[in-house]
Structure formats: C-alpha cells, structure tokens
Amino acid sequence: MRTLFLLSIGLLTCLALSAQQDAMFTRYMFNSMYLFNNPAYSGSHGYWTTNALYRTQWVRFDGAPQTIYLGAEGTIAGDRAGLGFSLFHDRIGLDRISDFSANYAYHIPTGDDGTFSIGIKAGAFFYRSLLSQAVVWDPLDPVYAGGDQKGIVPRAGLGFYYYTPDFFAGISAPTLVAIDKRSDFNLNLDRSGILRRHYYLYSGYVFRLDNGIDLKPSVLLKYQPQAPLQADLNMNIWFKDLFSCGFSYRTNDAVSVMVEIPLGKKLSVGYAFDNTISNLQQVSAGTHEIMLGYNFTDEVQWKDPRRF
Template identity: 35%
Template sequence: MNKMRILLTLACLLGAIATQAQQLPLYSQYMNNELIINPAVSGTLDHSPLQMSFRNQWTGFNGSPTTYVLSYHKKQKDNVGLGAVLFNDNTGGAINRTGIALSYAYHIPLSNGKLSLSLAANINQYTFDSSELSPNDPDPLIDGSSESSFVPDATFGAYYYTDKFFAGFSVPNLIETPININTAVDNTNSLIRHYFLHTGYKLEVSDNLDLQPSLMLKSIVTTGVQYDLNLRALLKDKMWFGASYRDQDAVVLMYGINHKNYFFGYSYDATLSDIRNYSSGSHEVFLGYKLDVAEVIPQKKDSDGDGVPDEEDPCPDEKGTKENRGCPDTDGDSVIDKIDACPKSPGPAENQGCPVLTYEQKAVVDTAFTNLEFEFGKAIITFDSYTHLDRLGVMLVNNPNMNLTIEGHTDNIGSDEKNMELSEARATAVKTYLTSRDIPEASITVLFYGENRPIAPNDTEEGREKNRRVELTIGFN
C-alpha cells in the first residue's frame, strides 16, 4: 500500500501540476453546497448556511486524498451576497493545498427569478513535501526536501435561480497563476482554468415529496468534458436520499437529514475506474447549521388570495386591496362595492358611492317628467312630449354608465286590473320610444304599480291628475 501511495502522489504531482489535468478536488454532494463550485451562489438562500465537510477519496490505502471544507455565505442586502470558503486538500501527505476563497455576488432581477454575477478572490498555499515519500529506488524528485508556493487566483461565477429552477456557470483558476513547485520537471507549471456548468429543477410530486434532478458538466480544455447525472428525493423537507452517476468514474449513493436548523449528509462513491482494484470507494460527509433563519409565521386562511386573512377581511370571497381591508372597490371611489349603490361609477360616500347629477342633467330629467303626457285612457305618448324625451335620450347615450327606471302609475278610476295594465303599457311605451333612439334596452328598467302608489288623494280631480304619472329616475351602474 505504501507503493500505491507513492504512485498516487507522483501521479497527482506530475499529472495535476505538470500535465494540466484536473487540479481541483472532486465533490459528490456539491448540490448541497454549491458555493464550493460557484461563488455566485452567495446570498441566494433565505438563510445563511455555515457548513463543514470532509471527503476521503479512494479509501483502502495509506495516503489517499482527503479534503476538508468550511464554508459560509449570506445575503447582505436584497441584491448583494457575500461568501467564504476555507479548504485543505492533501494527497499522500506529500501534496498539500490550503487556502481561502472570498466571494462577492450581485443579484439582478430577471424574468421570474434573479441572475447572480460573482467574482471570488482565491488565496492558495501549495506545498510538496518529498520527505513523506519513501521510494524503493532513488528518484531525483524525491530528495526529502519541501517546497511551498503562494498562489493567488480568482473564480468567476454566474447563477440564475427561481423557486424551482437554477442554472450556473463558473470558471475557477481564472487567472491561471504560475505555481513555482517542481520546476525541475517543468518550468511552466500554472493553475489551469476549469469550467463548471450545473443546472437543476425542483419537481413537486406531492405535498410530502419533491424530486430534484440535476446535471453537472466539468471541463478542462486538455481533458475534455465529464458529466454528473444526479437525482434527489426530499421527504417533507426532513429527509432526503439520492444517487449520482459520474461519467467513467463512480456511482454515488447519498442520504441526508434536516432537523430544525441542522442538516447532515453522507455519500458513498462506488468507484468504476481501474483504481477500484485498490480502492474501497470514497466517503463524503457534511454537517451544517442555518443562521439568520427568518421566523416562520403560520399562514392564515385567505380564501380570495388578496393578502388579507379571512378573519380580518369583511369580504373573504371577493379579492380586494389592503387599503380597503380586502374588499373590492371597482370604481375606485373609496366606497367598497359591498356598500356602494353604484359600484361601477365613482361617486361620493354621502351619496352611497353614486355620482351626483349636475344641475343641467337634473333639469333634463325633470323637464321630461313634467311634460310627459298620454292620450286619455291610452298608452299613446302625445306629440309635445317627444322633444323632451329626445333630450333625455341624448343624455343617456352620452353617459353609458347611467341607467333609467321608468315607473307607471294610475288613479283609482276603473278596475284594479285595467289600471295595472295601463300603468304597464304607458311605462313600456316610454321605453320603446327611447330604445328607438339608440338607448340600450338593458339600461332601462320598467316597473308598474297601477293605482297602488298614489302621491295625492284620489277624491279630487287635481289629486287624480297627479296620480296619473310615469316617473323617470336616473341611476348608475
């Protein structure tokens, strides 16, 4: 196993640094902490997660790679996120990378979600300690010395997210800073850009079950593209489990628990590559705590969905505004529809929300009423009445929010039945004339009462004349 440790360490040193292969550690549970692959995730959550993780890659022999991570990010303002990642990678005890990444993200509202753009400053300390290796044969690279190199760099990230969907792109090792280690083998050592593309969707299967499929594409120009296919199932936000397939590398099984503000996860990689002959797989575990969690206030019933709870809403089945305590006010006159006699026409509260007729409008109605006459005992309008009805018709056409109620009345001469028929016929005659002048039929209401509603005594001719009338009343929609 010591021989395997040496071979692995040399492979990592000569491969990752000298031949421009992958220089960053693998993670199986990055979907639970996307900050470690994309700084633009900073501030995208409704809480501030503090999370630590440990990964033991290819267990089963001494010196297998290990990775420690401590991360934190938070929403500083509505459009700003800050993040930090502390990390340590070690391979065989000989190759060590320690550092910190500090990220700033700016969130831009876009469509139904937000687009976060980020830049992270990375500070790395690379160390190669050949004293940790004991080769059977002499090797000029393994002379017992130790070399270190301070390597600053940067990561660019972009991340679009909604309640159910996300898509991110990041470029670690953006600057490709030189590494002054192992220059005896290759004096062009440097960090190499990595390209990560990750996306996923939350599918609500039921009230208790969500499915989260996701995809990761990883690329280095010299080694092509590797992909991860992931699927997680979340049960009541209390527990989750899932599986991943990493192209030509491993099948991953994972499991996690959420309890109050704590969250925990474990994964096991079953290795598919040739190294499985030496490895017992890979283990990864994380533990986190949610800070700055907003207090969850029990949601009150709101049947009409207007933002005013039913218990505070006088109109629980009609959508309204908060200013009106959840009641609608269609015409915007500050008199809610529930008590507005004219809900579609604005008017003052002292007039029950109805418009007030102008002096000229009242004069048109009064004149039409005063001059409305019929032939004796018949429902035929006299010729002199038409001019005044025409003016009333013009007013109604010019004010489509107006409506007209026509009431027919008679005196008590004759039978009740005949008087009822006459009052109906006269009111209908007025309606027929007005509708012939382009007044919508739906805006006219006809009522008739016969002799049942006198306004004067019927025992005098003067009183009976007053009772023989057709009243005209203007209303509003």
C-alpha cells in the same frame, strides 16, 4: 434575461481554460458546496448559512485524497449583494493543498420570478509537495534532489448564476487568473503546472409532486483541457420535508448514494457514499462524505421551497 445568461456562458467559454485538480464533492449541491466552484451563488438564499464537510476518498488506497471543507454565504446590503467564504484542505499522497477564498455576488431580479447573479472570487492557493519523504530509486534524481516544493499563489475566478423557485443554472471558472513570483514553484495555467483552469456548468429543476414529494434532477459538467470531460448526473428526492435521499453517476468514476436529515429547525446532517467503478475499484473500498449544515435564520431549512 435568459439571453443575458447565454451571453455570460459564451464569455466564459471563450476565455482560456485551468488548477491542480480542484477538490471533488459528491454532494456539491449541498448549500454552500456551490461556493467553491461558483462565487455567484453567494447570497442566493437570502440568509446566512454555513456547511462543513469531510471526505475520505478511495478507502484502503495508500495516499488517497482526504478533504476538509468549510463554507459560509449570506446577504449584505439587502438582498442584492452576497458574500461567501470557503476554506478547504486536501491531502493527496505527498501533496498538501489548502485554499481560502472570499466571494462577492450581485443579484439582479429579472421580472420573470427569476434572479441573475454575477460573482467574483479572490483568494490564495497554498501548496506543499513533501518530496523529501518520497521513496525513489535514485536519490540524486534532480526532480527530488531539490527537496520539498511549496508556494502561495493569489488567484481569482468568475461565475454566473440564474435561479427561480424551481430552476437553476450556473457556469464558472474558479481560477481564471493566478500570480506566482516564486522561482521554486511551477505555475503554468495552460500546460504542465500545478494550477490548471477548470470550467463548471450545471443546471437542475425541482418537480413538485403530490403528497409533499419533490424530485430534483441535476447535472454538473466539469471540463479541464488536460482531462476528459466529466459529468455528474444526479437525482434527489424530498419526502414531506422529513428527509431527502438521492443517487448520482459520475462518468468513468463512481456511482453514489446520499441522504440528508434535519436535526431541529436550523441544523442538518448529510452522508454520501461513492462506489468506485474505475480500475481503482480493485484496491478501493469506496469514498465517504460526511456533511453538517447550519442556517442562521428562524425559518426551517427544509421549508425553503427552492431545494438548492
């Protein structure tokens, strides 16, 4: 089964790489946060779960990104098939970006206490650039003279995911194909357009210690051809199913701390703070994320032994 997973990695690696910079999350491992990057995650818990997130990045920096995310995933037709839905809206300077996607995943038991899943993602990318509000030196500059740019672009992606009770690994490309027929919207997956392909590779393992303490180190690699390779190195710690805390390092960008607390049997809330270590640290007061999760199951979320 691991050979099949490695072949899947090879398939995605051989495909051409691309999207306007995908939304960034510090708590990407927070249940359906995975959905945005990997459709194969859909249905992996065996029950329906939903999450909401608000992220305000680089506080005090004018025009800095602000992101709202909603996601849900669960199983259909038994435990073999999963569905997922994700919606996010980004505000970055003069740009307004929204994305709605639906995912389908098929889960294949491997016989070694693991499961391999293949997922596809289809949706639409909504983009608007408010160039009419830009303050420019030359109002006749042809870049701005045409007014606002906007477009709706259907797109599709692909992902693979392998998991056991203690281990997980996935690889995905949320935007492999995008179709645009509007002449006023610059789509170029390979070079200078609004959408560019991104690849994500991630993995992690849960170490179960004495006294009900679990450690989960994980790593996320993000590759986009026009940008340096970026890695997120993470460590999360669970304390007797009461709460979790953790820290993360994102190369050339930020160090982060995070916490998650259950509120009853089905509800949980989380918070993350990024301290910027790039050149933006002189004008930024950091980044805040607030997350809310709800599980549609009678089981307590924190009793889920997988921790992911």
